[in-house]
Amino acid sequence: MVKVTEVADGIYHIEGEAKTPDTRDYMVSYLVRGQRAALIETGPTNHGPLIEDGLRQLKLDLKELAYIIPTHIHIDHGGGAGWWARKLPDVKIVLHPLGVPHMIDPTRLNASTKMAFGDSFEARYGAIQPVPPGQVHTVSDGESLSLGGRDLQVFFTPGHAPHHISLMDSRTKGLFSGEALGIPMEGSEIPFPACAPPAFDMEQYIATAERLRRLGPSVIFYSHDGVGRDVSRLIDLVEFHTRAYGAIIEGAVKGGESPEQMGNRLKDYVFKTTGKITDYSPEMAVSGFALYFKRKAEKK
Ligand SMILES: [Zn+2]
Numbered sequence: 001m002v003k004v005t006e007v008a009d010g011i012y013h014i015e016g017e018a019k020t021p022d023t024r025d026y027m028v029s030y031l032v033r034g035q036r037a038a039l040i041e042t043g044p045t046n047h048g049p050l051i052e053d054g055l056r057q058l059k060l061d062l063k064e065l066a067y068i069i070p071t072h073i074h075i076d077h078g079g080g081a082g083w084w085a086r087k088l089p090d091v092k093i094v095l096h097p098l099g100v101p102h103m104i105d106p107t108r109l110n111a112s113t114k115m116a117f118g119d120s121f122e123a124r125y126g127a128i129q130p131v132p133p134g135q136v137h138t139v140s141d142g143e144s145l146s147l148g149g150r151d152l153q154v155f156f157t158p159g160h161a162p163h164h165i166s167l168m169d170s171r172t173k174g175l176f177s178g179e180a181l182g183i184p185m186e187g188s189e190i191p192f193p194a195c196a197p198p199a200f201d202m203e204q205y206i207a208t209a210e211r212l213r214r215l216g217p218s219v220i221f222y223s224h225d226g227v228g229r230d231v232s233r234l235i236d237l238v239e240f241h242t243r244a245y246g247a248i249i250e251g252a253v254k255g256g257e258s259p260e261q262m263g264n265r266l267k268d269y270v271f272k273t274t275g276k277i278t279d280y281s282p283e284m285a286v287s288g289f290a291l292y293f294k295r296k297a298e299k300k
Pocket residue numbers: 072074077160161179196
């Protein structure tokens with residue numbers, strides 16, 4: 001099942017659920033159309049056919065697709081890039097230089113995904129397939145990708161992961177933030193920090209949010225999920241909650257608490273902040289922040 005919505009001039013939000021053996025997984029991609037088109041975020045491999053359905057609804061000739069752009073190589077964003085590369089031999093996969101080796105040879109990426117998502121991840125999402133080196137477009141910070149009639153400008157946005165990029169559309173000043181500006185909690189629209197082990201870095205995350213604020217975006221296109229129009233307030237909120245998470249986990253680490261205790265603190269915080277969300281899963285945030293503070297302590 002896939003649902004396609006035009007969210008700005010020539011920008012389409014593609015959302016769907018993939019039926020898998022043990023779960024139904026949610027994914028969001030964006031299609032940006034100029035004379036040529038770019039797909040931002042592929043979702044994992046098994047979402048490829050679903051997105052293809054969405055593109056068919058838009059009557060897009062797949063030959064128009066010039067670029068496939070994962071904001072970073074985590075499976076829920078770039079896992080399907082190799083699938084698309086194999087399907088469309090002329091398409092370029094746009095990657096941060098630090099992401100390139102892992103997409104050309106995803107052996108380590110598949111292994112780390114197994115660690116994060118469990119042994120069954122290949123059955124659930126499909127294995128990450130390699131991108132042929134000739135189809136990689138390695139970007140630099142500030143580079144513009146022309147689609148004809150509009151450009152996408154690339155910004156390096158570390159914090160969630162060192163190889164994370166965000167993109168600004170020249171026509172609408174819409175910003176594709178990936179996970180750099182948090183994840184609006186479903187049903188509350190309040191963005192909370194997107195922290196993933198092993199490389200989450202709180203200081204970089206906040207510095208990135210400030211950099212993106214200075215670009216003056218008119219709208220935020222989140223990868224998980226939705227469209228944020230009240231930009232400066234949303235950036236204030238994600239910075240505020242990132243610092244709050246940091247203070248909670250730093251205190252809990254010093255107090256020798258278990259990951260479960262830390263998770264309960266974050267769940268309480270999310271519930272108090274939103275007034276309603278009780279099913280928040282804190283595991284990623286706990287391990288992302290705990291590793292960050294551990295690295296910081298080792299540096300001292
Ligand atoms: Zn991620």
